[in-house]
Amino acid sequence: MCLNMLVNPILLVATLMLVASLLMLGLSSFIPIDSNYDLLFETNTLVIAMYIYCVTHRAIRPYKSLHYGVLLLIANLIYDVFTELKQFDEWSDRHELLDTFLEDGLVQISFLLIACGITKLIAKLKDQSKQDELTGLYNRKKFDAIKLKEFELIYFDLDGLKEVNDQKGHQVGDLVIVRFSQALSQTALGDEMVFRVGGDEFVVTAELGRGEEFVNQVNCRLHGEDIPFSYGIEVTNQENFDLALDKSDKAMYQMKQSQRPIAAKG
Missing domain, CATH: 3.30.70.270 (Reverse transcriptase/Diguanylate cyclase domain)
Known part of the structure; x- marks a missing residue:
């Protein structure tokens, strides 16, 4: 049973990554791509991030900074994927300041929010470990x-x-x-x-x-x-x-x- 719990998520993510990679390869046949390799890896990174969000969103939703931080990170990864399309890549070259903010600034903001959220989450977990589960009293x-x-x-x-x-x-x-x-x-x-x-x-x-x-x-x-x-x-x-x-x-x-x-x- 423990083996299944470990293997199933890995197989699921691997399958999603394979499907996304095939879709991107198919897309590259019709739309000019700046770098097929970058598109492949950035798409897979996006798939992993979205999977993590899907399985954790209920748990992290009460921690708003952590929740919004993960969403911002996903938004940043989506932007990275789109900028591998030549048309969007050319647009980003013409708007260097905005491109830098969307590519680097969002990452910094998302990691800052995630760090704050994780700090609050750890503090909450530590406090919960000091509470009795049945009565809610301290232990x-x-x-x-x-x-x-x-x-x-x-x-x-x-x-x-x-x-x-x-x-x-x-x-x-x-x-x-x-x-x-x-x-x-x-x-x-x-x-x-x-x-x-x-x-x-x-x-x-x-x-x-x-x-x-x-x-x-x-x-x-x-x-x-x-x-x-x-x-x-x-x-x-x-x-x-x-x-x-x-x-x-x-x-x-x-x-x-x-x-x-x-x-x-x-």
């Missing part, structure tokens, strides 16, 4: 961007999610995770940040003095919904983040262990 990779210098670190863990997955299916379990993440996001204020750090584990960096209040607000938002959770809170700063993360995790685990007998009776 562990975003820990280096915590905004608060001092904060209360809250480590949350959902109770009984395994049982939900086993009895009702993982789709229902995912809905529980998403609903809980929404409650956390809706509770966060200002520079407070919410992270999903595991299957059913979440971390919140809350403003100093707001840890318990944050937990109470989450409980209020989930009132009437069967989404129990345990948590641990540690007051810390950016320098001692890892230590606080470990301590809050242990505090959360102690709460979870203390609640198990009660849950078993129920």
